[in-house]
Amino acid sequence: MKSKKSEIHANLRSILEKTLDEARREYVLAKESRDSDTKSSAGDKFETGREMMQREMDKLSALVDNTLNSIAKLDRIADLPASAIISEGSLVETEQDTYYISIGYGKLEAVYAISIESPLGIELKGKKVGDRVEMRGRIITIKSIL
Numbered sequence: 001m002k003s004k005k006s007e008i009h010a011n012l013r014s015i016l017e018k019t020l021d022e023a024r025r026e027y028v029l030a031k032e033s034r035d036s037d038t039k040s041s042a043g044d045k046f047e048t049g050r051e052m053m054q055r056e057m058d059k060l061s062a063l064v065d066n067t068l069n070s071i072a073k074l075d076r077i078a079d080l081p082a083s084a085i086i087s088e089g090s091l092v093e094t095e096q097d098t099y100y101i102s103i104g105y106g107k108l109e110a111v112y113a114i115s116i117e118s119p120l121g122i123e124l125k126g127k128k129v130g131d132r133v134e135m136r137g138r139i140i141t142i143k144s145i146l
Contacts, residue, residue, distance in 0.1 A: 005091040005146050008100050008111050013074050015108070020067045027060040070103045077102055082146060086124045088116050091146040096138070099124070 034053035080089035091111075092099045098111045101121055105113035114121050123133040124142070132141045 003146070005100070008091065008108065008113075009074065009078060009102070012100070012102065012105060012108060012113055013071060015105075016067055016071050016074070020064060020071070023060050023063045023067065027057055027064065030056045030060060070105075073103055084128055084145060086127050086142070086145055092124060092142060093144040093146075094140045094142055096140065101125075 030053050034050055034057065077089040080087075083090065086092055086101060088101055090101045092101060099120070100108075100111050100113045101116050101124065102113050104115035104118055107113075116122070116125055120133075120135055123135055123140075127133060127142055129142050129145055132139055134140070
C-alpha cells in the first residue's frame, strides 16, 4: 500500500511528465512550422514569422529544461527518509493546509507542492511538530511531518 506522501509524489511526477511530453510535441510542431515557412515576396513578413516561431521554440526549450530539472529534483528526494524535522521531501500537515516540500509547483488537489527555497519553505525548514510560523499575518501550526 502506497503512503500518502508517495501518492502525492507519484501524482506530481506524472503531471511533470505530461508537461514534458506536451512541450516536446509543441517544440517539434513549432520547428516544423518554422522550417516549412517559404520565403515570399513579402520578405519582412517571412522573417517576422520565422522569428516568432524561433521565440516559441526558445520558450518551449526552456520549459523542457525546467521540467527535466524538476523531475530530477523529485527523483532525488523520492527516497529520503522521514524525519521529525522539516526538510526537503517532507509532507507537512498544518491546521490549514498540507505542503509537500519538493518543487515549486503550486496546488495539487488538496496539497501544495512548494520548494524549500520558497518564503514558506524557508520558514518551515528545520521546524518540528507543534512549532508555529508566521506567514503574511497568519500563524501556521505544524500538526504532523511525514
